[in-house]
Structures are given as structure tokens and as C-alpha cells.
Amino acid sequence: xxxxxxxxxMSKGFHSRNDLMNKILLALxxxxxSALQAAPIQEEVFVLGPQPELLKELVGHAxxxxxxxxxxxxxxxxxxxxxxxxxxxxxxxYDLKDARKDIDWTNYPSYEQIKAKLEEFASKYPQIVRLVxxxxxxxxxxxxxxxxxxxxxxxxxxxxxxxxxxxxxxxxTGRELTIRLVDEMLKKYGTDSQSTDLINNTxxxxxxxxxxxxxxLRQRANANGQDLNRNFPExxxxxxxxxxxxxxxxxxxxxxxxxxxxxxxxxxxxxxVVANYPWDAKYExxxxxxxxxxxxxxYANLNPEMRSSSEFSRGITNxxxxxxxxxxxxxxxxxxxxDLQITVELSDSKWPNYADIPRFYTSxxxxxxxxxxxxxxxxxxxxxxxxxxxxxEVLNAQGASLGSYGxxxxxxxxxxxxxxxxxxxxxxxxxxxxxxxxxxxxxxPDGNYIAL
Ligand SMILES: [Zn+2]
Numbered sequence: 036x037x038x039x040x041x042x043x044x045m046s047k048g049f050h051s052r053n054d055l056m057n058k059i060l061l062a063l064x065x066x067x068x069s070a071l072q073a074a075p076i077q078e079e080v081f082v083l084g085p086q087p088e089l090l091k092e093l094v095g096h097a098x099x100x101x102x103x104x105x106x107x108x109x110x111x112x113x114x115x116x117x118x119x120x121x122x123x124x125x126x127x128x129y130d131l132k133d134a135r136k137d138i139d140w141t142n143y144p145s146y147e148q149i150k151a152k153l154e155e156f157a158s159k160y161p162q163i164v165r166l167v168x169x170x171x172x173x174x175x176x177x178x179x180x181x182x183x184x185x186x187x188x189x190x191x192x193x194x195x196x197x198x199x200x201x202x203x204x205x206x207x208t209g210r211e212l213t214i215r216l217v218d219e220m221l222k223k224y225g226t227d228s229q230s231t232d233l234i235n236n237t238x239x240x241x242x243x244x245x246x247x248x249x250x251x252l253r254q255r256a257n258a259n260g261q262d263l264n265r266n267f268p269e270x271x272x273x274x275x276x277x278x279x280x281x282x283x284x285x286x287x288x289x290x291x292x293x294x295x296x297x298x299x300x301x302x303x304x305x306x307x308v309v310a311n312y313p314w315d316a317k318y319e320x321x322x323x324x325x326x327x328x329x330x331x332x333x334y335a336n337l338n339p340e341m342r343s344s345s346e347f348s349r350g351i352t353n354x355x356x357x358x359x360x361x362x363x364x365x366x367x368x369x370x371x372x373x374d375l376q377i378t379v380e381l382s383d384s385k386w387p388n389y390a391d392i393p394r395f396y397t398s399x400x401x402x403x404x405x406x407x408x409x410x411x412x413x414x415x416x417x418x419x420x421x422x423x424x425x426x427x428e429v430l431n432a433q434g435a436s437l438g439s440y441g442x443x444x445x446x447x448x449x450x451x452x453x454x455x456x457x458x459x460x461x462x463x464x465x466x467x468x469x470x471x472x473x474x475x476x477x478x479x480p481d482g483n484y485i486a487l
């Protein structure tokens with residue numbers, strides 16, 4: 036449906052431009068694309084200059100991905116015919132595949148080596164690390180997630196947090212940094228209070244590689260040529276939260292997220308240096324816009340390069356203000372799962388020289404730890420019945436509603452700005468008003484849960 040909507044919107048411009056390639060591209064869109072599956076990415080270019088009209092036209096086209104807009108221009112990914120179409124319009128661009136010839140791929144670990152490293156964590160620290168696969172990629176590789184927590188085999192009631200990296204396979208920095216972060220926290224467990232408190236009081240999930248096929252292929256898309264960060268259900272399009280027909284990597288994330296109570300997360304990318312917060316798909320501000328800016332600043336402030344960015348004020352940006360995208364993971368995770376997610380762009384170079392990775396780790400390490408602690412800036416309820424489902428309406432101190440959220444598995448947790456709130460809890464036909472107080476994040480042993 037979206038493809039048709041966008042296509043009819045695009046067709047308005049055709050008569051004046053009389054552009055054959057427009058029609059070819061449009062034909063491709065009609066033939067192949069839907070909200071679920073775009074035409075495979077085959078051409079990748081960097082369009083030079085601001086080009087606001089072109090940008091407007093490309094954003095939202097089901098077969099086109101626009102990414103990394105900056106003062107020099109923006110990236111465009113699309114099906115065969117994209118560059119000819121741009122040629123016809125006299126647009127200046129360069130081919131990103133040519134630019135990639137300069138990349139030094141050497142010394143990066145392979146999928147098998149990453150797997151071995153994750154297995155080593157799990158076997159070395161069996162009390163606090165568990166390695167699970169949440170599904171398989173197009174090529175049959177496992178999608179590994181580390182759970183890190185005390186009593187790791189038990190599903191405890193603790194705030195749940197996750198880091199996911201490299202859903203774009205060629206944006207590799209985050210894969211390396213998340214593995215280094217885990218390594219450091221595990222080594223320091225029991226001696227360093229910051230790592231120990233986090234592990235003891237949080238259920239931490241780390242997925243270093245959401246698109247291992249793409250990383251092995253040195254490409255953005257998965258092995259089906261699909262951009263995974265355009266493949267999630269999109270509220271703006273009225274998509275149902277339905278995994279059927281989506282990419283296997285997307286399906287795996289959707290099923291996993293539905294099985295957890297994750298309330299804070301970040302998703303690591305590369306190609307810029309900025310912390311990007313929802314919404315991506317609409318200009319309207321998020322109901323927790325102030326909180327999102329605060330948590331993004333917590334990340335950016337501890338990263339000297341991000342904080343002093345010349346492209347982004349204070350190193351943060353609203354997603355749609357940067358550029359609009361549909362089907363992204365961060366909007367989806369909050370809309371359907373009450374999981375506040377930001378997108379962190381870690382390095383201007385998507386695939387830096389391996390020798391530079393320690394430097395990127397140094398500049399992101401404090402931010403990564405601090406951001407995890409924010410998982411404790413909230414409040415929750417826990418019910419004796421671990422199977423209980425229900426809803427919680429969150430009211431601020433003045434009694435105004437801040438939204439209503441479903442919960443399951445007897446547990447609800449919400450990240451909130453410091454202050455006093457009322458949770459109107461409805462479960463099994465019973466209603467209760469619970470007063471909660473949220474303080475500046477500090478990792479607390481009880482996770483700020485109230486037992487009902
Ligand atoms: Zn990306």
C-alpha cells in the first residue's frame with residue numbers, strides 16, 4: 036500500500052521532467068516493493084550537496100534507503116537503475132562501492148571467531164553469562180545474544196536493558212565495541228563496583244551482530260539485499276505488529292523482544308557520530324522528548340568527539356529532524372514494547388582500520404556504561420503471579436496521563452524522568468493506584484519495583 040501511495044505521489048512530477056528512468060524506477064517499485072520487501076539494494080551512491088527537493092522525493096520510497104545526511108550530502112541505496120535515474124536528473128554523486136575499495140578489512144574477526152569469543156565468555160563466566168541464539172540469518176548463521184546478569188539462569192525481576200549492533204552489516208564499529216565492553220565488565224565483575232552493581236541488578240542483553248551475513252558480505256543489507264532498519268512494522272503506515280513476511284533477522288528480534296520486558300536499549304550504527312532519538316518516522320515530538328534528549332546527552336556528553344560535533348548540536352539529534360525513515364527498529368521498540376531506544380552512530384568511517392578500534396572504545400566506553408545505568412531510572416511493579424497480564428496507565432504528579440502500557444509475565448517497568456507518578460494498574464479485573472517515585476538513575480538492588 037505504501038508503495039502505491041508513494042508511487043502516486045512521485046508520479047506528479049513526471050510530466051514536467053519527462054524522465055524515462057523515473058518510469059523504470061517506478062516500474063521496479065510497483066513490481067517488487069511492498070512495506071515488507073523492497074527491491075534488493077544493488078546500487079549505493081553518495082549524493083553531493085543539500086538537494087532538499089530530491090531528498091523529499093526519495094525519503095519514503097519503499098525501494099530507496101536514504102541515510103547519513105550531513106553537510107556534504109547523503110547516502111542513497113536502491114535497486115538497479117538508481118544511478119541512471121540520478122544521471123538523468125543531473126544529480127552529482129559518487130559510487131559508494133568505489134569508495135569502499137579503500138577500506139582495509141584486515142584483522143577483523145570473522146563470524147566464526149566472534150562466535151568463539153562469545154562462547155568463551157559463557158564458558159569462563161557461567162554464573163553471569165549465558166549465550167543464546169534467538170534465530171538464524173538468511174544464510175543460516177546464528178543470531179547470538181549474551182545475557183549478562185547474576186543468577187543468569189534465572190529470569191529475575193530486574194530492569195532489562197539491551198545493546199544491539201551492526202544491523203547494517205558494514206557498520207562494524209559497534210560489534211567490536213560491544214564485545215570489548217562485555218569483556219571489560221566481566222573481567223571487572225567482583226572487583227569494580229560499577230560493573231558489579233550493573234550485573235547484579237540488571238538483566239543485560241548484548242547482541243554484537245544483528246546482521247552477520249551482511250558483515251561477512253561487507254554490505255549494509257542482509258543476504259536478501261534488504262535494509263533491516265527499514266523492515267520493522269511501522270506505526271505511521273498503520274502496519275500491524277506482525278512478523279509474517281519480514282526478514283528472518285527482523286522476525287528473530289520481534290519474537291525475542293516479545294519474550295522479554297526490556298525498557299531501555301540502544302542500537303549501534305556507523306557513518307556519523309551522533310546519538311539519534313525517536314521519532315524517526317514523524318516530526319511530531321515523542322511524549323518523552325525531554326527524557327530522550329536527556330538520555331541521549333548522557334551518552335554524548337561522555338564522548339568527546341560526539342559532544343563537540345560540528346554536524347550536530349551537542350552531539351544529539353531527533354531522528355526525523357535529521358531525515359525521516361520508515362520501518363526502523365527504534366520507533367517500533369517503543370511503540371509496541373515500551374522500550375525506549377536510541378540509535379548511536381559511533382564512527383564517521385563505517386568500517387575503520389582495525390587499529391583504530393581501541394581508540395573508539397576509549398571514547399565510547401564511559402558512555403556505554405553510563406547509558407546502561409539509566410536502565411535503573413524508572414519504576415516498576417511486580418505481581419505475585421508471574422503469569423499476570425494487564426495494563427498500567429502512568430500519571431504525572433498533576434494527574435495528567437503519560438500513556439497506557441500493556442504488560443505481561445507479572446512485571447512492568449518504565450523509564451521515567453525523576454519525579455512522582457501514579458501507576459493505575461489493571462490486572463485480572465482488579466484496579467489499584469500505586470504511588471511511585473523516580474530518582475536520578477542509580478543502580479538499586481531492588482530495581483525500584485513495588486510488589487503488588
Ligand atoms: Zn546504520
